[in-house]
Amino acid sequence: MCTDCGCSIRGKEDKHHHDHEHHHDHHHNSHEHQKAHSHIHNNPHLNDPKTITVIQKILDKNDHEAMHNRSHLDNHGVLGINLMSSPGSGKTTLLEHLKDVCEFNYGVIEGDLETNRDAERLKAKNIPAMQIQTGSACHLDAFMVHKGLHDLPLDDIDVCFVENVGNLVCPASYDVGTHLNVVLVSIPEGEDKIAKYPVMFRKADLIIFTKVDLLPYFDYDIEKEKAVARSLKPNVDILELSIQDKDSLRQFAQWIEFKRKMRG
């Protein structure tokens, strides 16, 4: 067996007795071996069906790009947070109001099918924001986020939010290269969202119940929902938030501060 490249071509090494003389004619230099190699490796077409076992993640290109994004963020000392939820559960509103209570600077990569409205809303509050229009794509992937990262002033910010496309299904399958996943679920969406979309909530490092000021008007058992979340992911962090309640916003800011410190 050819020990250098792992192929099974046998050549001169058969005659190669280990007599420890100094003309160790390593078989890889042997002409015959090279010839055999080029015959097999450059065969222009496979003549017979060949089955190969691969075992590769289908999204490995995306995962590789995601790792690249993460190290890009790391190099700038920026914490990346992927914000996911259904449409209308309050992602952009949360990002608009977080600025009033937090001490760190943040920028946002916005993902929407159409319009720049979310980015405009954030820019109006002096938050650096970059809009990605996905067209018909229902999620952001690591390649789209990579482009977005180059348009954000990473040296001026401490935290980079990726506001994913509003959708509880597709974004869950894609690592976009952030450090943490935060998933929002709002009271008016009704109960059972967590049980119905387990793949998404399983990915969450933090689940935020939003619009909790509306709890008196809905038949919504928030403790039961929390129990469902913890049965999917026992170590998930959970916060209750209302834009009217500045303390709840501060709690979110503190959670982020804590995670920032943990990344040194």
Add this chain to the structure above:
Amino acid sequence: MHEYSIVQALLTQCEDIAAKNDANAVNSIEIKIGVMSGVESHLLKTAFDTFKEGTVCGRSQLIIHEQPLKILCNECGFESEVPVYKCSKCESLNVKVVDGEDMYLMRLEME
């Protein structure tokens, strides 16, 4: 409906492997789809049959192995295939996921 994007990633992967192996065509593709990967197998199949046209996988058969959620209990050590993240023996939630959350390309037959 992100199955389209998944299929594009899969087709690119198969084209790369076929090119590396000097193959003219891919006859069959075997993939493993975890039930908790967030992808629907039948949608994936429809997307594959639509988008394989004109690629090296144009005549490929897509064989999907659905992988149930497989967990290893950190408390009692029991390994089981389950619908939820809970040990089927001791009901502990302290479990490690062994399989069922990812999508893998497993095997290709080419010629």
